[in-house]
Amino acid sequence: xxxxxxxLAGNRRALARLISQVENDGALAAQTLAAIYPRTGxxxxxxxxxxxxxxxxxxxxxxxxxxxxxxxxxGIVAVDPTSPxxxxxxxxxxxxxxDLAGDSGVFIRSMATRGSLGGLARATAAVVQILDAAGYxxxxxxTVGAGQSEVDIARTADTTLVVEAPGLGDEVQALKxxxxxxxxxxxxxxxxxxxxxxxxxxLQAMLDLGAAPRTVAHHGVTLTVGVPNPAGPNPAGPNPxxxxxxxxxxxxxxxxxxxxxxxxxxxxxxxxxACHQAYLAESGEGATRRRGRIAAELEAILRETLLCRLMQxxxxxxxxxxxxxxxARELDPYTAAETLxxxxx
Amino acid sequence: xxxxxxxLAGNRRALARLISQVENDGALAAQTLAAIYPRTGxxxxxxxxxxxxxxxxxxxxxxxxxxxxxxxxxGIVAVDPTSPxxxxxxxxxxxxxxDLAGDSGVFIRSMATRGSLGGLARATAAVVQILDAAGYxxxxxxTVGAGQSEVDIARTADTTLVVEAPGLGDEVQALKxxxxxxxxxxxxxxxxxxxxxxxxxxLQAMLDLGAAPRTVAHHGVTLTVGVPNPAGPNPAGPNPxxxxxxxxxxxxxxxxxxxxxxxxxxxxxxxxxACHQAYLAESGEGATRRRGRIAAELEAILRETLLCRLMQxxxxxxxxxxxxxxxARELDPYTAAETLxxxxx
Numbered sequence: 239x240x241x242x243x244x245x246l247a248g249n250r251r252a253l254a255r256l257i258s259q260v261e262n263d264g265a266l267a268a269q270t271l272a273a274i275y276p277r278t279g280x281x282x283x284x285x286x287x288x289x290x291x292x293x294x295x296x297x298x299x300x301x302x303x304x305x306x307x308x309x310x311x312x313g314i315v316a317v318d319p320t321s322p323x324x325x326x327x328x329x330x331x332x333x334x335x336x337d338l339a340g341d342s343g344v345f346i347r348s349m350a351t352r353g354s355l356g357g358l359a360r361a362t363a364a365v366v367q368i369l370d371a372a373g374y375x376x377x378x379x380x381t382v383g384a385g386q387s388e389v390d391i392a393r394t395a396d397t398t399l400v401v402e403a404p405g406l407g408d409e410v411q412a413l414k415x416x417x418x419x420x421x422x423x424x425x426x427x428x429x430x431x432x433x434x435x436x437x438x439x440x441l442q443a444m445l446d447l448g449a450a451p452r453t454v455a456h457h458g459v460t461l462t463v464g465v466p467n468p469a470g471p472n473p474a475g476p477n478p479x480x481x482x483x484x485x486x487x488x489x490x491x492x493x494x495x496x497x498x499x500x501x502x503x504x505x506x507x508x509x510x511x512a513c514h515q516a517y518l519a520e521s522g523e524g525a526t527r528r529r530g531r532i533a534a535e536l537e538a539i540l541r542e543t544l545l546c547r548l549m550q551x552x553x554x555x556x557x558x559x560x561x562x563x564x565x566a567r568e569l570d571p572y573t574a575a576e577t578l579x580x581x582x583x
Numbered sequence: 584x585x586x587x588x589x590x591l592a593g594n595r596r597a598l599a600r601l602i603s604q605v606e607n608d609g610a611l612a613a614q615t616l617a618a619i620y621p622r623t624g625x626x627x628x629x630x631x632x633x634x635x636x637x638x639x640x641x642x643x644x645x646x647x648x649x650x651x652x653x654x655x656x657x658g659i660v661a662v663d664p665t666s667p668x669x670x671x672x673x674x675x676x677x678x679x680x681x682d683l684a685g686d687s688g689v690f691i692r693s694m695a696t697r698g699s700l701g702g703l704a705r706a707t708a709a710v711v712q713i714l715d716a717a718g719y720x721x722x723x724x725x726t727v728g729a730g731q732s733e734v735d736i737a738r739t740a741d742t743t744l745v746v747e748a749p750g751l752g753d754e755v756q757a758l759k760x761x762x763x764x765x766x767x768x769x770x771x772x773x774x775x776x777x778x779x780x781x782x783x784x785x786l787q788a789m790l791d792l793g794a795a796p797r798t799v800a801h802h803g804v805t806l807t808v809g810v811p812n813p814a815g816p817n818p819a820g821p822n823p824x825x826x827x828x829x830x831x832x833x834x835x836x837x838x839x840x841x842x843x844x845x846x847x848x849x850x851x852x853x854x855x856x857a858c859h860q861a862y863l864a865e866s867g868e869g870a871t872r873r874r875g876r877i878a879a880e881l882e883a884i885l886r887e888t889l890l891c892r893l894m895q896x897x898x899x900x901x902x903x904x905x906x907x908x909x910x911a912r913e914l915d916p917y918t919a920a921e922t923l924x925x926x927x928x
Contacts, residue, residue, distance in 0.1 A: 268917045271916070271917060278912075279912060544890060544924070548889060561881065565874055565877055571616070571617075571877065571881050572884060578885065
């Protein structure tokens, strides 16, 4: 575990190597994550998601600059799940690197493959934990928010930003309904473009429609009456209270406007994230989310460990034979699984 | 299994109820899928994926009409993974229903939740198998192609269509690189819009760049020399042979242009799908893909069954206690998993 010690002591090359090893070697991942676990839990993890074309990468880069200006260390995990074969995100990485290169307080990692951890969400969670243990106080996870895995990844964050932009078409509008449910902070980027006010208004309307059921369905917490809305500054319009003020949810996602390319509105986003962090701590919601994440992680570890143990006890020919019989439709996959799971003589 | 018999005999209400039951009851799913398995394998499964705004839904609807005109029965599975809480795709469903409603040869199903099957990809695969067993000869799966799960779902198809449209911005262009690797047929929809020729040209260029590694990396088959390109009509431009004709892959995805809203170019897409189906059969590639799918499905069943058995042997308090200790950082998740997996006295 010399590499772990070096990585946690601030050696950036060791950190990069450790992450690669964890991505590619399941057994080592378990060992490493177990070793660093006591040192995790100090970073505030911010998920940044949204459709292609909303300018997420630029926003993430600008957020990092504001945090750096305030003296905070920043880890960035860029998830590009669309290229399972060649690995994605390399272009995006280079663009970001241009501005942040040479700053030892920033560490950027692209998730190029799923490696051996068996899923992009798990691999991302592992990298976030390593950056957390290595002392990065803010970890930004950037995902393209149009798929189930991206929603899953966003859920692993403490605070989730959903980024929109004006004029992305009707189907994108429809997509919002789902993605809105995971948003803690809404950002309308490219707000200098035509249609920005309409986008903000549409988001307001969707929040009004969905506010109450969202909170109940998503977090399973009892709605608290009388908790002040800590949503922070909302330059988007009049402060909304939702359709039913008597059962107003404790947290209503603020809608902020930015022009990330010009660095406009970024400080307000950082402020909204800080407000949400305070809300998580005060309301107990943070602890609830954390327990949910831990339960899901434990389940994933159990699932993979059990499969791994089973496979170790089987010859590759056993599996191949079964696959052949299923392909020939002599056997269905469920009966085949029962056979493989039956105690061996 | 009376419901199964009714569903397979053509009772649409029974079919809809059976699908809901399978989605929501894991044990019943296993039983049902095992029972219908011998009747599956006859449908040609076509995945249709692409970024939001490309007009996938309209294209799917138009494809269904052409198949119906040719006397084929069509199942449609619309996957909208962006709304994990309220369930998505309802709007899209209504739009499609307008044109296809009342046709007993078409069955449309939206995947609204992940239910108990533990993953959207598995739930989708189960629905496809049921439609296959129920006698639908073409099954179209529509997904939003910007995430890992959607790529996984697309891979369960025999033939994957990737839909693009002109003018969706730079980031979308970058996304293509990954999604291209799973394409068997490329469709540039909204081809009457400005920029269609550029989109086609960009796709050609990406195919030229990626053709050889794609085939090797994705399918793991030896490149066949001298097999005629069965790509079918390609109105996009001169017939390309790739950068290295000596090692040309056996299948090069044709690039077709459509205006789905006006029904233009749809017959050519159906023809390209038929060409690909013939290629799969003749080259043996179809059998290779099928075995890969079966192996993945078997593994998923084993994983879920093992976890389920473990959970049945544990008290909820055991799990809760572990989660609490992990949250308090007294214990790391890996050590906790080992403890839960240890033989009990």
